[in-house]
Amino acid sequence: MSDVRLDAALSQGLIPAPDGVRTLVVGAGASSALARDFDTAVFVQPIQPDYDKLVAMGREVLPDVPAPGTAPFDLAIIAIPRARARAQDWIARAAKLLGPDGLLIVDGAKTDGIDSHWRVLRGRLDTPESLTKAHGRLFRGRRGSGSFEDLAASPTVAGVGFRTAAGVFSADGIDPGSAALAAALPPKLPARVADLGAGWGWLSAQILACNGVEQLDLVEADHVALSAARDNVTDPRASFHWTDATTWRPATPLGAVVMNPPFHTGRAGDPNLGRAFIASAAAALAPQGQLWLVANRHLPYEAMLETQFRDWQEVDGSSAFKILHASRPRQTRKGASR
Structure with missing residues (x-):
């Protein structure tokens, strides 16, 4: 959310002053002006690092839009x-929490599709108004009697026994990179394994199908994705961690990490995110630990593997993907050389 656009909307009266107004704010981060100005609002933030920052500011925060009833x-x-799909789902669920005179405000950048949401919603809202500024749009309208239920997301079935959720990585089905990585795994893995950036759990289920696995840590920052993973992976050997995979550390060192790390921050490609996952994997592993990862062919992770591990190689791949295996991390969990 653009603070320039928000400040303009406040000054023009499109957003009411927060005092005495029971307010729900969905999707705003801790750095936004909403977090600064709406200190009595209920915030919804599914991404764990942003959730923690809002809590540290003293805000009331939930990981998901609450169910009606309050x-x-x-x-x-x-x-x-x-x-x-996630934006529409949030809009539909938030609208159900408003009374008929409740005010719905939607804000976003043009590059995130705000204009298409305006086209869908302006005919459903009472007295719709819009402000375009700073490469985006903010619009508002009364809840009225319009219907929003068709915008709510339905669980997507992805193969036998799996569901995904709106807005998660590879929400429409099994990611080809994860499928390639699963096919390249050895028949037997170490006893203690982690899946960093576990998403909705498909790769984790394939890890648990390997011989030797006694415990699997699923680490995922997106509460929506992790909730789907809890439904998809019911094996008692699985433990779930809603946290940032780049900073998570296990209680005891692991025998292996298997991962398909993300490489986008917002819309922009960011190889440093994958590099941070590699460093986190190295820090989580025992001295003889192993890393298995898949990456898009163009991503430059080899230098990071050389820095973090004594041995590494590409073990499989295609024109689209590369499967990388590394072992014997160079750093201990406290950062000292082994």
Whole structure:
């Protein structure tokens, strides 16, 4: 959410002053002006590092939009994410929490599709108004009697026994990179394994199908994805961690890490995110630990593997993907050389 656009909307009266207004804010991060100005609002933030920052500011925070049942909100503000399906789901669920006179405000950048949301919603809202500024749009309207239920996301089935959720990575089905990595895994893995960036759990299920695995840690920052993983992976050997995979550390060193790390921050490609996953994997492993990862062919991870591990090689791949295996991390968990 652009602070320039938000400040303009506040000054023009498109957003009411927060005092005495029961407000729900969905999707805003701790650095936004909403977090600064709406100190009595209920915030919804599924991404764990942002959730923690809001909590540290003293805000009331939930990891997901609450179910109806409490007193209705007077105002709901949605800062749309890039994923259209998640944005629509948030809008539909937030609208159900408003009374008929409740005010719905939606804000986002043009590059995140805000104009398409405006086209869908302006005919459903009472007295719709819009502000375009700073390469984006903020629009508002009364909840009224319009229907929003068709915008709510339905669980997507991805293969036998799996469901995904709106806005998660590879929400429409099994990711080809994860499938390639699973096919390249050895028949037997060490006893203690972690899946960093576990998503909705498909790769984790394939890890648990390997011989030798006694415990698997699923580490995922997106609460929506991890909730799907809990439904998909019911094996008692699995433990679930809602946290940032780049900073998570196990209680005791692991025998292996298997991962398909993300490489986008927002819309932009960011190889440093994958590099941070590699460093985190090295820090989580025992001295003889192993890393298995898949990456898009163009991503430059080899130098990071050389820095973090004594041995590494590409063990499989295609024109689209490379399967990398590394072993014997160079650093201990405290950062000293082995």
